[in-house]
Amino acid sequence: MPDPSNDIVVMTGIDKSFPGVHALDNVAFSLARGEIHALVGENGAGKSTLIKILTGADRADSGNIEFDGRMVTVRSPLHAQELGISTVYQEINLCPNLTVAENLLIGRQPERLHFAIRWGELNRRAKTFMRDLGLDIDVTQPLGSYSIAIQQMVAIARALSISNARVLILDEPTSSLTITETAQLFEVMRKLRDEGIAIIFITHFLDQVFQVSDRVTVLRNGALVGTYATKSLSRLDLIRLMLGRSLAALDDMTAHKMESSKRIGTEPLLEAEQLGLSGALEPLDLTLHKGEVVGLAGILGSGRTEVARLLFGVDKPDTGTARMNGKPIRSFSPSASIRRGVALCPEDRKVEGIIGELSIRENIILALQAGRYWFSRIGTREQYEIADKYMKLLSISAPSPDQKVKNLSGGNQQKVIVARWLAANPKVLILDEPTRGIDVGTKADIQRLVLDLADEGKSCVFISSELDEVLRTSHRVVVMRDRAKADEFAGQVDEKRLMHSIAGTLS
Amino acid sequence: MNNGFGSAWSRFTESMLFMPTLALAFILVGDFFLVPGFFELELKEGHLYGHIIDILWHGSPTMILAIGMTLVIATGGVDLSVGAIIAIASSVSCIMINPTIVGMNLADPRQFINDPQYTWMPLVLVVIVPLVIATLCGLWNGMLVAYGRIQPMVATLILMIAGRGIAQLITNAMQIIVFNDTYAYIGNGFVILPFGLPLNLPFALYIAGAVLLASVLLTRSTAIGLYVESVGINARSSFYSGLHERRVKLFAYGFCGFCAGVAGLIIASNIRTSDANNIGLYTELDAILAVVIGGTLLGAGGKFSLTGSAIGALVLQTTVVSMLSFGVPASAIIAVKAIVVILVILLYAEQTQTFIMGLVSRRLAPQEAGR
Numbered sequence: 001m002p003d004p005s006n007d008i009v010v011m012t013g014i015d016k017s018f019p020g021v022h023a024l025d026n027v028a029f030s031l032a033r034g035e036i037h038a039l040v041g042e043n044g045a046g047k048s049t050l051i052k053i054l055t056g057a058d059r060a061d062s063g064n065i066e067f068d069g070r071m072v073t074v075r076s077p078l079h080a081q082e083l084g085i086s087t088v089y090q091e092i093n094l095c096p097n098l099t100v101a102e103n104l105l106i107g108r109q110p111e112r113l114h115f116a117i118r119w120g121e122l123n124r125r126a127k128t129f130m131r132d133l134g135l136d137i138d139v140t141q142p143l144g145s146y147s148i149a150i151q152q153m154v155a156i157a158r159a160l161s162i163s164n165a166r167v168l169i170l171d172e173p174t175s176s177l178t179i180t181e182t183a184q185l186f187e188v189m190r191k192l193r194d195e196g197i198a199i200i201f202i203t204h205f206l207d208q209v210f211q212v213s214d215r216v217t218v219l220r221n222g223a224l225v226g227t228y229a230t231k232s233l234s235r236l237d238l239i240r241l242m243l244g245r246s247l248a249a250l251d252d253m254t255a256h257k258m259e260s261s262k263r264i265g266t267e268p269l270l271e272a273e274q275l276g277l278s279g280a281l282e283p284l285d286l287t288l289h290k291g292e293v294v295g296l297a298g299i300l301g302s303g304r305t306e307v308a309r310l311l312f313g314v315d316k317p318d319t320g321t322a323r324m325n326g327k328p329i330r331s332f333s334p335s336a337s338i339r340r341g342v343a344l345c346p347e348d349r350k351v352e353g354i355i356g357e358l359s360i361r362e363n364i365i366l367a368l369q370a371g372r373y374w375f376s377r378i379g380t381r382e383q384y385e386i387a388d389k390y391m392k393l394l395s396i397s398a399p400s401p402d403q404k405v406k407n408l409s410g411g412n413q414q415k416v417i418v419a420r421w422l423a424a425n426p427k428v429l430i431l432d433e434p435t436r437g438i439d440v441g442t443k444a445d446i447q448r449l450v451l452d453l454a455d456e457g458k459s460c461v462f463i464s465s466e467l468d469e470v471l472r473t474s475h476r477v478v479v480m481r482d483r484a485k486a487d488e489f490a491g492q493v494d495e496k497r498l499m500h501s502i503a504g505t506l507s
Numbered sequence: 508m509n510n511g512f513g514s515a516w517s518r519f520t521e522s523m524l525f526m527p528t529l530a531l532a533f534i535l536v537g538d539f540f541l542v543p544g545f546f547e548l549e550l551k552e553g554h555l556y557g558h559i560i561d562i563l564w565h566g567s568p569t570m571i572l573a574i575g576m577t578l579v580i581a582t583g584g585v586d587l588s589v590g591a592i593i594a595i596a597s598s599v600s601c602i603m604i605n606p607t608i609v610g611m612n613l614a615d616p617r618q619f620i621n622d623p624q625y626t627w628m629p630l631v632l633v634v635i636v637p638l639v640i641a642t643l644c645g646l647w648n649g650m651l652v653a654y655g656r657i658q659p660m661v662a663t664l665i666l667m668i669a670g671r672g673i674a675q676l677i678t679n680a681m682q683i684i685v686f687n688d689t690y691a692y693i694g695n696g697f698v699i700l701p702f703g704l705p706l707n708l709p710f711a712l713y714i715a716g717a718v719l720l721a722s723v724l725l726t727r728s729t730a731i732g733l734y735v736e737s738v739g740i741n742a743r744s745s746f747y748s749g750l751h752e753r754r755v756k757l758f759a760y761g762f763c764g765f766c767a768g769v770a771g772l773i774i775a776s777n778i779r780t781s782d783a784n785n786i787g788l789y790t791e792l793d794a795i796l797a798v799v800i801g802g803t804l805l806g807a808g809g810k811f812s813l814t815g816s817a818i819g820a821l822v823l824q825t826t827v828v829s830m831l832s833f834g835v836p837a838s839a840i841i842a843v844k845a846i847v848v849i850l851v852i853l854l855y856a857e858q859t860q861t862f863i864m865g866l867v868s869r870r871l872a873p874q875e876a877g878r
Contacts, residue, residue: 314746334747334749335750335751337749351741351743351744352743353744354741354744355744356741357809357810362736366733366737366750371749372730375730376729376730378730
């Protein structure tokens with residue numbers, strides 16, 4: 001179907017590095033007129049970086065962008081708009097208290113004598129724009145009085161009308177829409193495609209990729225996996241492409257894992273029984289033994305993080321019970337969890353992990369200090385000893401422990417947070433996406449560390465989007481799907497069955 | 508300059524104390540040239556007098572307020588109610604010391620001076636009870652912010668408005684005059700040094716020094732300083748790390764209330780009156796400004812310096828005293844403070860600092876090239 005002469009955007013050899021992260025590695029991407037092109041990949045795969053480069057919000061380190069047959073350098077989002085590339089973001093950047101017509105045409109309203117707005121003309125034009133999208137609504141009503149789906153379409157109408165757009169980028173437009181609203185949006189997308197507009201559709205919902213897109217491009221860890229005609233792929237194929245699997249034979253880590261699996265205790269350390277929270281997680285059973293690593297697999301939004309949050313007490317469960325060492329857990333809060341010996345290395349490093357303005361030393365001792373009383377401060381010398389110990393153990397590269405954490409690379413920041421929890425000496429360590437967005441070397445370090453911890457008799461819950469990693473480190477794998485526990489695999493896990501389970505096609 | 512002095516100097520220039528100290532030095536140097544006799548000290552009956560003593564003396568309440576305010580601002584909040592807390596604390600103390608004076612004929616107040624009848628309660632209680640009430644006021648603010656999840660500015664605005672009303676109720680809308688000399692010593696007395704050393708300084712200054720020393724010890728030799736900074740920089744990460752984020756905020760506001768109480772006692776004692784309407788008026792703004800001059804970031808919170816805030820308060824007081832000695836009328840002082848605000852915002856802005864650094868490095872660059 002794709003014909004190279006029909007391509008409106010051709011990106012080749014795009015390379016982009018941030019400190020510590022190779023965000024895009026020689027990525028190629030092409031977009032044809034009149035197609036809906038899905039862009040998929042787990043978090044940190046490089047989708048948003050690629051889009052930022054296309055829309056001029058960021059510059060590529062190297063690589064070419066061809067637009068409509070001409071080589072271009074997209075200097076800014078404004079420049080992208082002038083070229084005809086419009087973006088509608090996840091959050092709607094419009095004013096809910098203004099009318100639909102005002103939102104559509106503000107800044108280029110029809111005027112009389114340069115000061116009076118011609119309201120009749122304004123509303124007539126707005127009405128035409130919306131009708132072009134197949135929507136017959138009262139444009140004089142405040143935007144906020146309409147559903148999120150309609151607001152999204154007003155945003156699309158504005159994006160299209162403002163620059164006579166030929167490329168429309170929709171960044172997770174369906175994340176807050178209901179099923180009927182999504183269908184309504186897809187209707188509009190197909191209509192625009194038939195008019196010849198090229199649409200890039202970014203989503204985490206794989207069903208929608210199959211529903212609406214013509215082609216799909218998969219990114220993983222900043223590298224292009226490939227571009228495929230959607231019809232030629234099965235759901236399972238797509239998940240395999242997204243999660244990736246190395247064909248490398250059993251490495252030394254697997255041997256290490258087999259060895260350590262002999263030392264798993266028989267007494268349960270942390271048990272959850274029908275633990276759940278309505279709206280976030282269906283009730284689930286989970287048992288963790290001493291010295292055991294349990295992997296949580298599943299795609300983003302499958303409920304992996306929710307399990308971690310409940311076990312650590314960030315959220316309070318409304319059904320079920322949990323036991324630590326056989327004793328029922330009554331108070332759910334991070335500080336109570338730390339006192340019990342449960343630690344969580346959270347998913348979002350920047351928002352939930354680091355305290356950027358504080359030093360490496362202060363970040364590392366924070367959880368340990370939080371477990372003590374206010375007046376029993378860890379002495380300065382002891383703080384330096386702890387910081388030095390973990391900086392060496394995790395090979396955190398920084399000139400001094402007094403360096404501010406915000407100045408470190410992503411991988412080193414992650415190591416500091418892992419160090420924070422190791423210093424608190426937990427019995428159970430929950431790691432939520434500990435290797436996201438960090439370089440390969442650090443990834444291996446962290447995976448090895450998890451197995452070392454198991455050797456010391458600690459238990460781990462290991463959450464990752466990368467199947468490879470889960471398989472390599474976990475003695476047992478629990479699959480999450482649609483915010484519920486789907487399956488549990490123990491012993492030698494068959495990778496194919498695991499992937500079927502994640503996709504929901506396990507027979 | 509790789510010697511010890513050089514590294515100590517560079518550590519100082521990078522510390523939070525550098526900017527406020529520089530500002531203070533700048534103003535003092537200006538005064539040295541422009542105001543004759545600014546640095547003159549006079550010895551009267553063993554007591555030191557002079558502009559410098561005035562600054563330290565009358566800057567004491569602001570220093571104390573700024574110390575409390577620092578912790579609140581470091582948690583990412585602000586407390587607008589310290590002026591109102593001053594009014595409450597001073598009203599409580601004055602009513603306790605002299606409840607029967609209300610409504611009496613005060614043709615000759617001197618007859619009451621040191622009359623035991625007019626020291627209604629033991630002086631210990633007259634000091635402690637207002638401090639407890641001021642702390643409770645601060646905790647109320649803390650409850651609203653930490654547990655009610657109300658914006659700090661809105662939450663403390665409630666007490667800022669209601670507080671003076673409460674103070675009016677306590678004093679029955681009267682100005683209560685205090686005749687007890689021991690009470691007046693808090694804000695007016697000089698500490699007589701032993702061995703007849705002729706360097707007697709105001710008692711209020713000792714209180715400010717003690718509050719500063721105690722609060723530095725309280726925050727830095729315990730984990731409280733770390734907790735406050737951590738919560739201010741990233742409350743969510745702090746919560747995930749097991750900190751009781753709400754208790755930390757509650758503590759900061761409670762401590763701020765306590766400091767306002769101390770300042771209230773000094774001011775009321777100094778003027779021997781409780782005037783619910785006017786006492787401590789606008790002092791919340793002085794305190795916030797002092798903290799900002801001291802280098803703690805308003806709004807963003809995080810790293811704080813209590814000593815910096817105390818110096819910030821002195822910068823403010825020195826500016827006021829300098830302006831008065833220039834002949835600027837007292838009523839126009841508030842306009843001068845507005846100029847200070849503008850200067851501080853300009854000087855502390857990142858753009859200005861990069862601009863200045865740019866000028867400096869451009870001047871250095873040709874020399875480097877010439878070598």
